[in-house]
Amino acid sequence: MSLSLAGLWLLGGLLGGGDETRDCSASAQAGASTMQRIAESWPLRFAGDPVRRYVLRLGQRIVAQVDPHHVDDWRFFVVRNLEPTAFAVGGNRFVVSDGLIAFVRNESDLAAVLAHEIAHQRLGHFCDHAPTDAERIRYGSIVQHFDLDTERAADADALHLLKAAGYDPGSMFEVLRCLSERPGAPVSQLQARMRVLQSSSVRDQPRAHVRVGGLEEIRAHILEESGSSLQRCQ
Template identity: 50%
Template sequence: MPLHWLLGLALFGGLFGGGADQGCATAERTMQRIERDWPLRASGDPLRRHVQTLGARLGAIAGLDTAVHIHLVRNLEPLAFALGGGQFLISDGLIALVGDEAQLAAVLAHEISHQRLGHFCAAPDSADQRIDLGAVVQHFDLQREIAADRAAETLLARAGLDPGAMAGVLVCLQQGHGASAQLRARIDALSPAPPPHPEYDSPAFTRLRAQLVDELDGLWSESGGCRPR
């Protein structure tokens, strides 16, 4: 089954996939299957190193008891999820989707919050959607998504980043891929909208993002990205 189609299912089930079938002890084996079957950026890739540094910083602030490992999937579909055990996956398409680096940090903070809240050590009480990605089986559980969204707001504020970026990336997803009752519920559950912050991109991220856009040959603009055209 084509990876493009599978990642589309992940988007259908929710951009941020919480609560996976695989428990804490099997995250490493799942990651080994992903490394074998999925097109990942190499560990020395500059974009991966930049996202890894951002994720490691957020993980340290969150007080995770395990190291953070961010893996980048070379695919245009927007995808972000955690496996447990400190393993997180982000796609090129997700980086193309978000409005700025603060929104990318919000995605990472959301996934790290799933880890900190222990969402990968037990099956969810009631999953709204089961999503089979081959090497990964995700359960989308609305209450866990809301809990991770709220924790991400707090984590962003502790990191000195715009906590409103969490709501911003959900609105971005809603604009690019259509409204849903689940997305609306998640947006409504967050803090009242703060005054708008200016877009934030570090010089390194600006450069790496431009290289990604060139690499995708303009295809990112078809993914519903929230950056100004």
């Protein structure tokens, strides 16, 4: 039971045509209604699903660093799709795929993806850039749904988020490397971002190494359900 990659292109249509891109409150509202439409038409995991619960805990742990009093306002969803995909919808809503969870090396790398998406929201990127570009979900948000400068800004903010949440900031680079090694990946764009990350001053490991824990079990659950042997980044 998985959504085809072509199905993911639907989002481009869902998000297209908005004229309210300069207004942040309208952008938040658009995000909520887009998420509603996604929930109606995509195979999302239900609230009590262990995979979704895991992603929620991980996402909220990062959010707690920047919005500790409104953690529950940030919503994290998981789509049953085996392509490694993640994107922000706007309005504090985020979607990651089964495929991404199965693809990443570890919890820290998955946290990097979420931190990057959270950074887009935090930095107000949805106020100025309506995510109308279906390109953004071809390989997940990690690739380009905004222009390169915007992606780099989100990467830079993600490093601070990761460190604050007790994860290795180096995971941002590593997860881009992983995606760049996939067949058909937009290598030059990803490498442009990786070059900036390589020269970043936020490189040292955080003191705390607390984990949500349980990624291996969650991954095994996804593989068992999908009957697939998904390749994992090394």
